[in-house]
Amino acid sequence: MATRQPTLAQTSAAQNPGGAVDATQPARPRRERGTRVRRRRVRAAWLFLTPMLIGLALVAGWPLARTFWFSVTDASLSSLEGANFIGLENYLVHDNGWYGILADPLWWQSVWNTLYFALVSVSLEAVLGVIVALVLNAHFRGRTLVRAAMLIPWAIPTVVSAKIWAWMLNDQFGIINHLLMTLGLIDAPRSWTADASLSMWAVIMVDVWKATPFVALLVLAALQMLPSDCYEAAKVDGIHPVRVFFRVTLPLITPALLVAVIFRALDALRVFDVIYVLTSNAASTMTMSIYARQQLVEFQDVGYGSAASTLLFMIIALVTVVYLYLGRRQLGGGS
Amino acid sequence: MTLRRLKSIALTIGFWLLVGVLVLYAIFPFYYAIVTSLKPSSQLFEVSYWVDSLDFSNYVTVLSQPTFLAAIRNSVIVALSVVLIALLLGLTAAWALGRVRFRGRTTVMMIVLGVSMFPQVAVLSGLFEVIRTLDLYNSPGGLILSYTIFTLPFTVWILTTFMRQLPDELEEAAIVDGASPWVTLTKVFMPLLWPAMATTGLLAFIAAWNEFLFALTFTLTDSQRTVPVAIALISGGSQYELPWGPIMAASVIVTVPLVVLVVIFQRRIVSGLTAGAVKG
Incomplete structure (x- = not known):
């Protein structure tokens, strides 16, 4: 069985519908009749792509280029046009001491907060997601209803779930303090969202609650495609189910789990809504997105805020490139 | 034989307990939002786990x-x-x-x-x-x-x-x-x-x-x-x-x-x- 595992893993990776680089091989009529028809099709293809490409250029390409440009200017929200080029002064400048983002302790705290938030919440979501997926994969009465219930946190708008949790975590009247005090776990109410040592955990709690269904669904899709024969073999051999999980199931669902984790990680690195609603601009939970938006909109310092946005973009681009590279290699090896 | 039976019963109970906890975890916040929204403002600050009043004044306030x-x-x-x-x-x-x-x-x-x-x-x-x-x-x-x-x-x-x-x-x-x-x-x-x-x-x-x-x-x-x-x-x-x-x-x-x-x-x-x- 040990020798069969890699091939199984590869097949499941190649068939895995969650595999993000899945759509790169087009179906096409087996014989593309004649070059005339073929040329017409290629021309039509570009024609059909043009509206989408113009759309993406207008809302993504051009604005991103402008953000890069603003980051080396002294632009402010009221005078975007009259911006002057000031080099890298928004990033770092020496003028009787170091100034700029890279010398701002609050920026570094935001970076640390973001990484901490992403690491902890995505790890919890991965573990919980696998557990939920295993439960949903079992055959029991009412499975469809349970799956629908699991989807509810995912469907609730982030702002709404943050508000609901803010109410449940309310320091004076919240049900969570009430419950914990009734159970005798705490002896005085905690102010979950205001206390700097607790607020990050409050934010993580809400994010885990909301995003676990997404991970669970991707893992469940992979679980449902597992071949049943190796499970039967394991059962016949009398191998303990926990051992079967770690030796057979986990390696086989790893590709799908990785896709889910990378998507969650990219989301967690740019997290904004849940933190803005729960704890606003508090330093203890400030993330890179919150920092950048505060500079851009509230302090109206478009140049400085754009520099922060640019740094955030670079970090996420780096993660994406590493992921695409790994994903491509994995898929190339599988076929 | 009875030991094996006992074990399987315990496993079944454990499984349903897990399902129960997961479902409760998933739907409780939204359920609690509904409970809260149906309370008159005078009772808002008493914690309750069940819908004990059907007061639509909050909905009227919002929708007006x-x-x-x-x-x-x-x-x-x-x-x-x-x-x-x-x-x-x-x-x-x-x-x-x-x-x-x-x-x-x-x-x-x-x-x-x-x-x-x-x-x-x-x-x-x-x-x-x-x-x-x-x-x-x-x-x-x-x-x-x-x-x-x-x-x-x-x-x-x-x-x-x-x-x-x-x-x-x-x-x-x-x-x-x-x-x-x-x-x-x-x-x-x-x-x-x-x-x-x-x-x-x-x-x-x-x-x-x-x-x-x-x-x-x-x-x-x-x-x-x-x-x-x-x-x-x-x-x-x-x-x-x-x-x-x-x-x-x-x-x-x-x-x-x-x-x-x-x-x-x-x-x-x-x-x-x-x-x-x-x-x-």
Whole structure:
């Protein structure tokens, strides 16, 4: 069985519908009749792509280029046009001491907060997601209803779930303090969202609650495609189910789990809504997105805020490139 | 033998306990929002686990606010327009990417995937300028435009995946008959892609309905807000006296349609999520 595992893993990776680089091989009529028809099709293809490409250029390409440009200017929200080029002064400048983002302790705290938030919440979501997926994969009465219930946190708008949790975590009247005090776990109410040592955990709690269904669904899709024969073999051999999980199931669902984790990680690195609603601009939970938006909109310092946005973009681009590279290699090896 | 039986009973109980805890964890917050929204304001600060009063005054308060009704209207307009645009542009692009082999196809796919990973805040200042230049600031148009950045990539991606799965013979017959690509797309593929379009449309609708950062930044007046912003900005006499009853009522009002959609279409949503592995 040990020798069969890699091939199984590869097949499941190649068939895995969650595999993000899945759509790169087009179906096409087996014989593309004649070059005339073929040329017409290629021309039509570009024609059909043009509206989408113009759309993406207008809302993504051009604005991103402008953000890069603003980051080396002294632009402010009221005078975007009259911006002057000031080099890298928004990033770092020496003028009787170091100034700029890279010398701002609050920026570094935001970076640390973001990484901490992403690491902890995505790890919890991965573990919980696998557990939920295993439960949903079992055959029991009412499975469809349970799956629908699991989807509810995912469907609730982030702002709404943050508000609901803010109410449940309310320091004076919240049900969570009430419950914990009734159970005798705490002896005085905690102010979950205001206390700097607790607020990050409050934010993580809400994010885990909301995003676990997404991970669970991707893992469940992979679980449902597992071949049943190796499970039967394991059962016949009398191998303990926990051992079967770690030796057979986990390696086989790893590709799908990785896709889910990378998507969650990219989301967690740019997290904004849940933190803005729960704890606003508090330093203890400030993330890179919150920092950048505060500079851009509230302090109206478009140049400085754009520099922060640019740094955030670079970090996420780096993660994406590493992921695409790994994903491509994995898929190339599988076929 | 009895020991084995005992063990299996214990395992069954443990399993159902786990199912119970997970379901409770998933639905309790929304349930608690409903419980809170049905309380009169005098009982708001007594914790209760059950619906012990049916008082609709919070709903009346929320629904009699013109700004909240305007927010619902704006959200509906924005979300529906975003779905239409994303499906139209996504369908044509998916035909090109899914059915035709040409140089640069992989590059276009990579661009689409790359854009779906953009942090929204990275385009905030540039997009603000574009929206102001087009005179769309503080209007639904600005939001419809800006939402394409996250709806279009995953629409294209999912529809391409579905488009690829359709058999070649369909299109070959159309080519033999001399049908143009546009006719092939609208007459041959579109009828077969309705389920996929429903799935992507639903996901785009949910994404647009829930969006917060752009809506917060690109609108200014109460009459132009969308629902998430309106709820986030509900405030009371001071920072410490939030009107929790009306907030919970508003939350329930904007969430119930989504929950109903998700429960009805859960199969479709799951297939869309796993096909595109879109953000959650």
